[in-house]
Amino acid sequence: MRSRRERMAELVSAHHADLYRHALWLTGDPALAEDLVQETYYEAWRSLSRLGGPRSPRAWLLAILRRRLARHRAAPAPPTVPVEALAELAAGDDPEAAAELEGLARAFARLPDTQREILLLRALHGLSYREIAALLDVPLGTVMSRLSRARAALLAAGSGEVHAAEVVPFPRRRAPRGGKDG
Structure with a gap:
């Protein structure tokens, strides 16, 4: 049985580039994209036990990223697109x-x-x-x-x-x- 740390390392290794590109295209801001991805991984780490069932890991991570972006957009300052x-x-x-x-x-x-x-x-x-x-x-x-x-x-x-x-x-x-x- 893989440890929690190993499972998380596999998720990061397999999906980091895709998550970052997705966040970058949605925000247009490299620093914000990286922050959102890091927040996504933090939430994923806390909720790792929920991963499983019919949902793919990528779809699960994208859903978390989407929620993080929605929270960010609800903040007072709108994102810019360089x-x-x-x-x-x-x-x-x-x-x-x-x-x-x-x-x-x-x-x-x-x-x-x-x-x-x-x-x-x-x-x-x-x-x-x-x-x-x-x-x-x-x-x-x-x-x-x-x-x-x-x-x-x-x-x-x-x-x-x-x-x-x-x-x-x-x-x-x-x-x-x-x-x-x-």
């Missing part, structure tokens, strides 16, 4: 890629919070529509419509040089009818 920092972080030394990513990041920052979060959960974390619906406590149809609107907004914001496949790498299939998700 878009240039996101583009530099993602593009490295390629100025052309940085310019494209900056445009995408600006379009992403203009999305409503609800669309931005669903887009991240699907594109960055690969959660299914059902997992997203459960995590956000919204109907499956709401997830699909918000995701569709977010994709359309990003495509509309793209320049002539940015192709749809470069903007967001989503599969081009539709979710089957009858409540099943893809």
Whole structure:
């Protein structure tokens, strides 16, 4: 049987990069993103015995991160979005890629919070529509419509040089009818 410390170390090792990227994209602030991730791990450590059952560890950690972000946003000062920092972080030394990513990041920052979060959960974390619906406590149809609107907004914001496949790498299939998700 693994110790509590070993279980937590495995969670951090497996999910830290994803949690940080998710927090960074939602806040636009590297320091705040790191703080939120650390608070997430602190809460996870305190609640480690609750992990299990059908919920995946990543979905559980994302739910904690989401609550932490909601608490932060309820505070008096609103978060800022330094878009240039996101583009530099993602593009490295390629100025052309940085310019494209900056445009995408600006379009992403203009999305409503609800669309931005669903887009991240699907594109960055690969959660299914059902997992997203459960995590956000919204109907499956709401997830699909918000995701569709977010994709359309990003495509509309793209320049002539940015192709749809470069903007967001989503599969081009539709979710089957009858409540099943893809």
